[in-house]
Amino acid sequence: MDERVREHAEVLVDWSARVEAGDDVVVSVAEAAHELGVAVAEALGERGATVTTLYGSDELSRAYLKGAEAGVDGNGDGDDDNGDGAAADNAVPTFDDDPAVDRAIFEAADVYLRIGGGRNTTATADVSSETRQAYAKARKGVREARMDTDWVSTVHPTRSLAQQAGMAYEEYQDFVYDAVLRDWEALADEMAQMKAVLDAGEEVRIVTERDDAPDTDVTMSIAGRTAVNSAASVAYDSHNLPSGEVFTAPYDTEGEAFFDVPMTIDATRVRDVRLVFEAGEVVDFSAETGEEALASVLDTDAGARRLGELGIGMNRGIDRFTDSILFDEKMGDTVHMAVGRAYDACLPDGESGNDSAVHVDMISDVSERSRMEVDGEVVQRNGTFRWEAGFEE
Amino acid sequence: MDERVREHAEVLVDWSARVEAGDDVVVSVAEAAHELGVAVAEALGERGATVTTLYGSDELSRAYLKGAEAGVDGNGDGDDDNGDGAAADNAVPTFDDDPAVDRAIFEAADVYLRIGGGRNTTATADVSSETRQAYAKARKGVREARMDTDWVSTVHPTRSLAQQAGMAYEEYQDFVYDAVLRDWEALADEMAQMKAVLDAGEEVRIVTERDDAPDTDVTMSIAGRTAVNSAASVAYDSHNLPSGEVFTAPYDTEGEAFFDVPMTIDATRVRDVRLVFEAGEVVDFSAETGEEALASVLDTDAGARRLGELGIGMNRGIDRFTDSILFDEKMGDTVHMAVGRAYDACLPDGESGNDSAVHVDMISDVSERSRMEVDGEVVQRNGTFRWEAGFEE
Numbered sequence: 001m002d003e004r005v006r007e008h009a010e011v012l013v014d015w016s017a018r019v020e021a022g023d024d025v026v027v028s029v030a031e032a033a034h035e036l037g038v039a040v041a042e043a044l045g046e047r048g049a050t051v052t053t054l055y056g057s058d059e060l061s062r063a064y065l066k067g068a069e070a071g072v073d074g075n076g077d078g079d080d081d082n083g084d085g086a087a088a089d090n091a092v093p094t095f096d097d098d099p100a101v102d103r104a105i106f107e108a109a110d111v112y113l114r115i116g117g118g119r120n121t122t123a124t125a126d127v128s129s130e131t132r133q134a135y136a137k138a139r140k141g142v143r144e145a146r147m148d149t150d151w152v153s154t155v156h157p158t159r160s161l162a163q164q165a166g167m168a169y170e171e172y173q174d175f176v177y178d179a180v181l182r183d184w185e186a187l188a189d190e191m192a193q194m195k196a197v198l199d200a201g202e203e204v205r206i207v208t209e210r211d212d213a214p215d216t217d218v219t220m221s222i223a224g225r226t227a228v229n230s231a232a233s234v235a236y237d238s239h240n241l242p243s244g245e246v247f248t249a250p251y252d253t254e255g256e257a258f259f260d261v262p263m264t265i266d267a268t269r270v271r272d273v274r275l276v277f278e279a280g281e282v283v284d285f286s287a288e289t290g291e292e293a294l295a296s297v298l299d300t301d302a303g304a305r306r307l308g309e310l311g312i313g314m315n316r317g318i319d320r321f322t323d324s325i326l327f328d329e330k331m332g333d334t335v336h337m338a339v340g341r342a343y344d345a346c347l348p349d350g351e352s353g354n355d356s357a358v359h360v361d362m363i364s365d366v367s368e369r370s371r372m373e374v375d376g377e378v379v380q381r382n383g384t385f386r387w388e389a390g391f392e393e
Numbered sequence: 394m395d396e397r398v399r400e401h402a403e404v405l406v407d408w409s410a411r412v413e414a415g416d417d418v419v420v421s422v423a424e425a426a427h428e429l430g431v432a433v434a435e436a437l438g439e440r441g442a443t444v445t446t447l448y449g450s451d452e453l454s455r456a457y458l459k460g461a462e463a464g465v466d467g468n469g470d471g472d473d474d475n476g477d478g479a480a481a482d483n484a485v486p487t488f489d490d491d492p493a494v495d496r497a498i499f500e501a502a503d504v505y506l507r508i509g510g511g512r513n514t515t516a517t518a519d520v521s522s523e524t525r526q527a528y529a530k531a532r533k534g535v536r537e538a539r540m541d542t543d544w545v546s547t548v549h550p551t552r553s554l555a556q557q558a559g560m561a562y563e564e565y566q567d568f569v570y571d572a573v574l575r576d577w578e579a580l581a582d583e584m585a586q587m588k589a590v591l592d593a594g595e596e597v598r599i600v601t602e603r604d605d606a607p608d609t610d611v612t613m614s615i616a617g618r619t620a621v622n623s624a625a626s627v628a629y630d631s632h633n634l635p636s637g638e639v640f641t642a643p644y645d646t647e648g649e650a651f652f653d654v655p656m657t658i659d660a661t662r663v664r665d666v667r668l669v670f671e672a673g674e675v676v677d678f679s680a681e682t683g684e685e686a687l688a689s690v691l692d693t694d695a696g697a698r699r700l701g702e703l704g705i706g707m708n709r710g711i712d713r714f715t716d717s718i719l720f721d722e723k724m725g726d727t728v729h730m731a732v733g734r735a736y737d738a739c740l741p742d743g744e745s746g747n748d749s750a751v752h753v754d755m756i757s758d759v760s761e762r763s764r765m766e767v768d769g770e771v772v773q774r775n776g777t778f779r780w781e782a783g784f785e786e
Contacts, residue, residue: 041453045460055448060434067438101445104497
């Protein structure tokens with residue numbers, strides 16, 4: 001076994017999930033993540049934890065959902081077999097909205113470790129979006145119970161993910177381990193400085209003036225909001241490995257922002273997005289590619305036109321776009337803004353932030369000719385933070 | 394997908410487990426059983442069941458148990474790291490004897506489907522038997538909760554199982570599907586005749602007089618005992634797919650029995666076993682190969698020297714020994730006797746039968762020069778039952 005697999009397991013179990021003897025740990029292992037699953041099981045045995053292993057197979061999920069579609073239709077031939085008058089080929093299955101076993105699992109679990117890494121990132125492509133939504137809706141209670149555990153999501157580098165990233169397999173393995181095997185303690189300390197600036201600040205302004213792209217000049221209020229130091233550990237309210245971002249929940253956004261890092265919305269590639277904000281709302285937008293998918297997101301509900309998140313990527317182990325939000329939004333020298341839902345952790349107790357059914361992150365490269373100001377003071381210029389060597393006042 | 398995989402899934406879900414809409418079904422998928430897992434998930438979706446999938450990986454189990462061993466030892470180097478004076482390399486880990494998540498799973502589940510089929514039948518070979526026993530002991534409550542569901546155990550034909558059977562992969566697939574894809578309704582009807590004979594009978598005598606093997610001439614009482622028609626369905630109190638045997642719980646065994654079908658006890662091949670019974674107890678024994686392993690079984694406890702089961706193999710789809718008890722004991726033209734624990738289903742309500750920590754099946758070929766008598770009447774001669782064409786009175 002590649003020694004890095006073992007190190008990844010140890011970071012996950014010790015730094016991220018803080019597993020202790022006696023913890024009841026649920027591990028979900030994706031189809032091609034067996035090797036990391038083995039390393040994690042060994043580490044959990046060593047720590048004296050109790051383990052239950054789920055099989056996180058996209059192909060099984062797809063088969064189950066397609067089976068449910070065929071069940072509604074009777075035999076899957078698209079005819080109205082049961083004579084209920086419903087157009088059979090549009091029939092949406094119903095799912096138990098209180099699934100007893102899954103609820104019991106997450107109510108009993110202390111820790112949930114999700115190890116992604118399948119064999120085909122489009123394994124569920126032919127399941128209708130209505131069926132997906134019906135299933136997701138029925139699983140709301142399970143999702144909430146899962147969120148109440150000390151949960152951490154990571155991925156094992158697989159050939160399928162390498163392909164999605166446009167990389168060779170070994171190249172992608174190096175990329176993932178550069179992102180995951182960091183000195184998290186040191187990064188958490190550095191990010192604490194960024195969090196302190198945001199927590200004390202009232203207004204953020206981000207400006208980019210590059211020759212090859214439309215300008216960004218956007219301001220937003222962060223008064224009263226709390227930033228999260230997302231250091232890849234439940235001890236920091238951070239549930240992704242890798243992580244490495246500081247994020248908060250802005251409001252009253254004004255100005256124009258341009259996002260040059262590509263992204264995927266509902267299987268559609270979207271790039272070069274421009275958003276124009278007035279009084280906190282998107283009043284104009286465009287995208288060089290995938291504008292329709294962007295429009296559909298912004299039209300979801302009222303909250304989808306307002307920002308729910310401003311995030312500052314600080315993981316310098318991530319140095320390229322790989323079409324995976326787990327990595328992309330934490331890339332060093334980037335900032336991202338998400339339209340849609342805000343995270344409760346950023347809000348005063350009992351207050352609710354921007355509400356929406358969506359949360360879609362958009363990323364800007366800030367490595368060149370850019371600056372971020374908090375209350376008029378430059379915090380980051382051309383990707384370099386003010387506490388770093390080489391920062392130009 | 395091989396159409397037989399889909400048929401296997403349908404037999405498992407419909408005939409064996411009797412899954413209905415709304416059932417909470419837990420499926421355990423072994424490492425190389427993905428394809429059958431997919432077919433089962435699809436069938437469960439069609440039936441309107443709710444599904445939770447466990448990953449039944451022997452390699453993960455081995456890693457967890459080895460990790461637990463290393464945890465006791467401190468760092469797995471065999472030294473007495475914690476200074477407790479215990480010989481570290483003999484240190485046995487302790488396990489939570491009330492594992493909350495697994496107990497919750499099986500208490501909430503209606504149906505449990507175990508799909509075996511790994512990549513290496515000896516994947517856990519280097520886990521000490523003390524550790525295994527400690528783990529098995531801690532899982533007693535989970536095992537009992539699992540037994541309270543409508544559970545069914547089957548296997549997907551894998552290369553590893555083909556290798557254990559000494560067969561080519563495609564040859565083994567044909568073998569498995571011949572055993573599994575039967576007309577179970579018809580076999581259940583045929584086996585009902587055998588059950589009726591045993592339920593009405595008081596004494597069974599089995600005789601073989603082959604030139605190439607020691608004689609068998611053994612009698613046992615079955616008065617007051619109830620036979621199980623093991624027709625591969627929970628509707629018949631039968632939890633294996635394939636099944637195809639009728640079994641009961643005999644007592645007061647007298648005489649000599651010879652078992653020519655090879656078997657594996659604790660990873661030791663044992664063959665040509667001879668047992669001599671007096672007043673229900675084994676008073677003498679021998680084995681051509683593996684006699685020590687046999688002796689160790691018989692010395693486990695008092696019940697290990699008495700029979701717990703007499704079974705009549707009636708699945709003619711199984712026509713050869715494959716070193717897997719799931720198949721071997723159901724082979725047509727065989728009978729088997731097990732030393733050790735009796736099944737409650739064979740006993741009058743509230744009565745307990747032979748008790749023991751072990752249950753080890755031993756199998757005899759009865760296809761030639763053999764007969765089975767119940768209360769003096771021949772029921773089976775040379776493998777042919779008295780209701781079959783060609784039976785010689």
